[in-house]
Amino acid sequence: MAALWARIRGRLREDVGEVEYRTWLRQMTLSGIEGEDAVILLPTRFLRDWVNSHYGDRLRALWQAEHAGVRRVEFRVSAAPPAEAALAGAEEQQPAAIGAERVGLAEPLAARAAEARPTPESRSDWVVPLEARFTFDTFVVGKPNEFAHACARRVSEKPASPGFNPLFLYGGVGLGKTHLMHATAWAIRAHDPARTVAYMSAEKFMYRFIAALRSQNTMEFKETLRAVDVLMIDDLQFLIGKDNTQEEFFHTFNALVDQGKQIIVSSDKSPSDLAGIEDRLRTRLGCGMVADIHATTYELRLSILQAKAAAAQVAVPPKVLELLANKITANVRELEGALNRLVAHANLFGRPITIDSAHEVLHDVLRAHEKRVSIEEIQKKVAEHYNIRLTDMSSARRARNVARPRQVAMYLAKQLTQRSLPEIGRRFGNRDHTTVMHAVSRVAELMVADAGFAEDVTLLRKMLET
Numbered sequence: 414m415a416a417l418w419a420r421i422r423g424r425l426r427e428d429v430g431e432v433e434y435r436t437w438l439r440q441m442t443l444s445g446i447e448g449e450d451a452v453i454l455l456p457t458r459f460l461r462d463w464v465n466s467h468y469g470d471r472l473r474a475l476w477q478a479e480h481a482g483v484r485r486v487e488f489r490v491s492a493a494p495p496a497e498a499a500l501a502g503a504e505e506q507q508p509a510a511i512g513a514e515r516v517g518l519a520e521p522l523a524a525r526a527a528e529a530r531p532t533p534e535s536r537s538d539w540v541v542p543l544e545a546r547f548t549f550d551t552f553v554v555g556k557p558n559e560f561a562h563a564c565a566r567r568v569s570e571k572p573a574s575p576g577f578n579p580l581f582l583y584g585g586v587g588l589g590k591t592h593l594m595h596a597t598a599w600a601i602r603a604h605d606p607a608r609t610v611a612y613m614s615a616e617k618f619m620y621r622f623i624a625a626l627r628s629q630n631t632m633e634f635k636e637t638l639r640a641v642d643v644l645m646i647d648d649l650q651f652l653i654g655k656d657n658t659q660e661e662f663f664h665t666f667n668a669l670v671d672q673g674k675q676i677i678v679s680s681d682k683s684p685s686d687l688a689g690i691e692d693r694l695r696t697r698l699g700c701g702m703v704a705d706i707h708a709t710t711y712e713l714r715l716s717i718l719q720a721k722a723a724a725a726q727v728a729v730p731p732k733v734l735e736l737l738a739n740k741i742t743a744n745v746r747e748l749e750g751a752l753n754r755l756v757a758h759a760n761l762f763g764r765p766i767t768i769d770s771a772h773e774v775l776h777d778v779l780r781a782h783e784k785r786v787s788i789e790e791i792q793k794k795v796a797e798h799y800n801i802r803l804t805d806m807s808s809a810r811r812a813r814n815v816a817r818p819r820q821v822a823m824y825l826a827k828q829l830t831q832r833s834l835p836e837i838g839r840r841f842g843n844r845d846h847t848t849v850m851h852a853v854s855r856v857a858e859l860m861v862a863d864a865g866f867a868e869d870v871t872l873l874r875k876m877l878e879t
């Protein structure tokens with residue numbers, strides 16, 4: 414039976430790879446075969462559920478292939494005490510945090526916790542599987558993300574340097590925050606493989622914290638987290654209103670920063686806008702480097718599409734890429750999704766990608782992004798918003814309080830309508846197309862430089878689109 418079990422584990426290890434195996438599966442033991450069930454033990458409920466949901470089918474198939482009498486696999490929590498489980502491996506690597514202070518790290522406990530701390534050999538277990546394609550090489554840099562990218566690069570080269578700890582990345586949905594974090598993790602590890610990097614979503618942090626509380630394993634959770642060199646928490650806004658988890662995170666945060674470890678956090682809002690996150694945590698989050706990723710520009714969308722088409726080694730006509738960059742403006746995830754659909758369709762039917770096939774395959778997405786708004790509507794809304802006269806949209810007045818809103822309206826006309834630059838120019842008091850071009854790039858630049866201005870323009874755009 415031992416040999417059979419070793420064989421099954423060996424197969425699984427080959428299938429899933431070393432890091433994943435060591436992270437999740439190393440602590441499995443075989444209890445025995447009961448009737449038609451192979452019974453596998455895991456030290457905690459969290460691990461039992463995780464292994465069951467992620468590897469249950471695979472294990473069942475392996476058992477069925479190896480042993481004619483086994484039809485199912487059952488996972489149970491072993492009776493082993495938590496401390497023993499902790500020493501056996503590194504699974505319950507929960508970023509723990511709530512306070513050493515609250516639990517009171519007494520001497521004997523501290524000594525035990527030190528013992529339980531992952532050994533250098535097991536430290537790599539802490540690396541939560543990272544997405545292989547999220548590297549700096551595949552991240553396309555443009556004006557909206559160049560600052561965030563530069564900060565991430567800097568941190569990956571010199572973690573925990575003054576002024577960059579914590580690094581707080583924020584921006585709208587699907588604009589590359591997770592990509593940048595993974596890229597930083599890969600780069601840190603490539604630079605120094607001995608460094609432990611723990612990456613997880615705030616949701617997972619909470620889930621693991623709760624699991625640790627339930628299995629009375631918070632000390633292990635805390636100690637394991639505090640032993641990492643770099644901690645990355647994605648989508649921090651998930652912790653809004655989750656006071657206990659916030660507190661735990663706050664203590665972890667302080668412990669790590671005090672030890673000179675790097676923290677990287679991402680969120681959809683800036684620290685000051687994170688209402689529902691405790692003040693003291695918000696303050697600490699904002700005291701390192703705060704870098705925002707702005708909404709994409711047409712140029713960035715086009716570069717991303719070109720890079721992705723090249724990486725997929727698919728010939729996509731430039732006109733098709735321009736169509737997508739023009740129409741699918743919400744975020745990079747949607748853009749990528751549209752390109753993937755086109756490529757999949759072309760592969761499936763063995764046909765080249767053309768403008769017609771793009772319209773056909775993506776008709777739903779393109780229709781949803783159709784810009785039906787007229788230049789008059791844009792001028793009216795913008796004039797109202799900035800409290801200027803509608804006639805000033807076409808007047809020759811050059812005072813900034815008039816000229817800037819006019820530029821915003823030209824920018825929106827370019828973004829939201831199909832009109833050509835000369836046509837837009839004509840509608841704004843017979844201006845030349847180069848004036849429109851200048852307005853478009855000036856507004857895009859200002860949006861990167863001035864968050865308040867960017868918010869204004871984005872708001873106007875949303876009002877016009879809905």
Ligand SMILES: Nc1ncnc2c1ncn2[C@@H]1O[C@H](COP(=O)(O)OP(=O)(O)OP(=O)(O)O)[C@@H](O)[C@H]1O
Binds near residue numbers: 547551553584648746
């Ligand atoms: N600048 C970029 N270059 C290349 N790919 C990008 C870029 N920005 C985003 N992407 C891609 O877009 C997709 C969404 O990015 P990601 O998951 O990092 O977004 P996010 O900001 O973390 O979103 P969420 O707020 O939903 O967590 C990913 O596939 C990512 O690779």
